[in-house]
Amino acid sequence: MQELLNCEDDVEDVFCQTFQISHTSMGETVTIDLKPMGSEIPVTNKNRGEYVDLYVKFLLVDAIQRQFQAFAKGFHSVCGGRALGLFHSVETQLLVCGRKELDFATLEESVTYEDGYHREHKTIKNFWTVVREMTNEQKKQLLHFITGSARVPLRGWSSLPIVIQKNGADSAQLPTAMTCFNRLLLPDYATVERLRQRLFLAVQFSKGFGLT
Incomplete structure (x- = not known):
């Protein structure tokens, strides 16, 4: 064209x-x-x-x-009603899809830890060091890897509780995630370099269930 x-x-x-x-x-x-x-x-x-x-x-x-009419019928059967008429298209998209902006500083404060990890643990400190180095696009990929969505809910991180759980000792194993539970399974890597390499590999080449 x-x-x-x-x-x-x-x-x-x-x-x-x-x-x-x-x-x-x-x-x-x-x-x-x-x-x-x-x-x-x-x-x-x-x-x-x-x-x-x-x-x-x-x-x-x-x-x-024809396909859109079927979608619209299903959408209105779930989200229809007078209240929907109060929103214009951008607001409706925000309600359904969440926010595009990623405030990872706030996320860092809201994450919880399990199985021996805590805020001052060396591996957790290394993890956040790596995250702070990421571009915005890489942060979206990480969020998608953990939760199945690259967007933040309308009400913010408080409605998306993320857990980082220890998944064994240092090894060649890549980090994994349970997206239904917003849970990152992170091995206790010995160095920040190894954590960075394994995390980037896992996030970059992951395929699976996605919401957006």
């Missing part, structure tokens, strides 16, 4: 495109007119903006209308 919009030559000659498109549905190729008699209307330098707008509308609205 961007190439079409940026083209400085004769669009009609270069792209040979009309206001008709093709897409695959249930294994079959289906042709759609983006406007009445679209197959007979060439895309030109003058009307290419309209073509792109109609194409985008088809992809994001028309093509998924």
Whole structure:
């Protein structure tokens, strides 16, 4: 689409495109007119903006209308009611998905520890040293690794209690997580370098259940 919009030559000659498109549905190729008699209307330098707008509308609205209606019905059956009308789209997204901003300083204060770990334990101090070195994107990946979501609940960390539990002595084992319980299982690594390496490997290459 961007190439079409940026083209400085004769669009009609270069792209040979009309206001008709093709897409695959249930294994079959289906042709759609983006406007009445679209197959007979060439895309030109003058009307290419309209073509792109109609194409985008088809992809994001028309093509998924049936699926979206099913989603909307399910969403309103769970979250519907008069109260929903009090929120605009951004506020609704915040309620459903949580906050994007990550305040890990506050998280550090709210985390609890089990099986021998505590705030002053060497491995825990090393863990937070590594976390403070992370970029914001890496922190999102870590949060997703532990909880299954890269966002903070609307009410903050207080509604997302995270536990760091000792998982054996120093070893080659990677950290693991129980996302349903927001629990990080962290071996008692002997050095900060080993902890950093193992944690980054676990977070970077983890695959599994996710909420966002």
